[in-house]
Amino acid sequence: MYTMNALQTENLSKQYRSGAFKKYNIPALDKVSLEVGEGEIFGLLGPNGAGKTTFIKIMLSIVHATSGKAEIFGQSIKIRSVRELCGYLPENHRYPQFLHGLDTLLFFGRLNGLSESELRPRAQTLLETVGLVQWAKVKTKKYSKGMLQRLGLAQALMNNPKLLFLDEPTDGVDPVGRKEIRDLLIGLKSQGTTIFLNSHLLSEVELISDRVAILNKGKVIRTGTVAEITSQKLSYTIQLSSHLPLALEERFKSSLPAFSYTDNRLDISLNDKTDLNPVIDALRTAGIGIDGMTQQKASLEDYFIKLVQGENNK
Ligand SMILES: Nc1ncnc2c1ncn2[C@@H]1O[C@H](COP(=O)(O)OP(=O)(O)OP(=O)(O)O)[C@@H](O)[C@H]1O
Ligand SMILES: [Mg+2]
Structure with missing residues (x-):
């Protein structure tokens, strides 16, 4: 049976230019070729500065690749509507502190172009999914780091994405909070969502990823299942x-x-x-x-x- 990849890249490269007259070339990705199957949880691992965030930003057209090819569900990422299939939890995200949890979701839902009639029921369901119903009307200023990450996850799910990009989803979250996020992701996978996550928390990735790639200085140095990679x-x-x-x-x-x-x-x-x-x-x-x-x-x-x-x- 032929199954379509949720994500596929071929020789994706990125050089940032910076400095006066943009004379410095900073190589962030070097010929990255990856395939993520539909319904997989895929972990992109790598030390700080490896290029993980750059990869996700390219997939979402926030940053443009210097060369190479990238597809989401078989369509070029240059096609605008492809982004409607994606959800995104950015690293170090900040939400307006004066909004409460529910309003935050409504705000992002509107940005996503959801209709007013879809917005509220969707936000309500997601607050339940991430366990924040009791906190719906509390300003996010009062949320803990773990709660903010769970709200971020709900935000990323507002448009009911088929492919979810998570950049360091458990960063700064305590072990209990991390377990909750892990369980959430496993639940999403069981509903058919493909999950692409960036992390330097290896023990986390090990617990939930079907496959992983290790990125170092912009290059993929290994890909495989965790078992394949660690079976020495x-x-x-x-x-x-x-x-x-x-x-x-x-x-x-x-x-x-x-x-x-x-x-x-x-x-x-x-x-x-x-x-x-x-x-x-x-x-x-x-x-x-x-x-x-x-x-x-x-x-x-x-x-x-x-x-x-x-x-x-x-
Ligand atoms: N806007 C930018 N302009 C210039 N250089 C950049 C820019 N964004 C990232 N870089 C550089 O590109 C490289 C890859 O950065 P990136 O943020 O993708 O790494 P990362 O793997 O996500 O790191 P971390 O684990 O710290 O989040 C780094 O050398 C970084 O300094
Ligand atoms: Mg990063």
């Missing part, structure tokens, strides 16, 4: 009940990709999970008990740090 060699720590015989130590040393042994503790790496069984069998045959075993899995964060440091050292 599997590492285990095995606590033994007694000393490991020398013969067995020699055998493990020569057959395993990584091996170390101290104080009845074995640290090993395997190429495949099924390679664990022969190790256990060998231990049991030698009459050695196993007191405990833990698996060490690289987190996206570990991987990301190594990758970006490696690239920057090139």
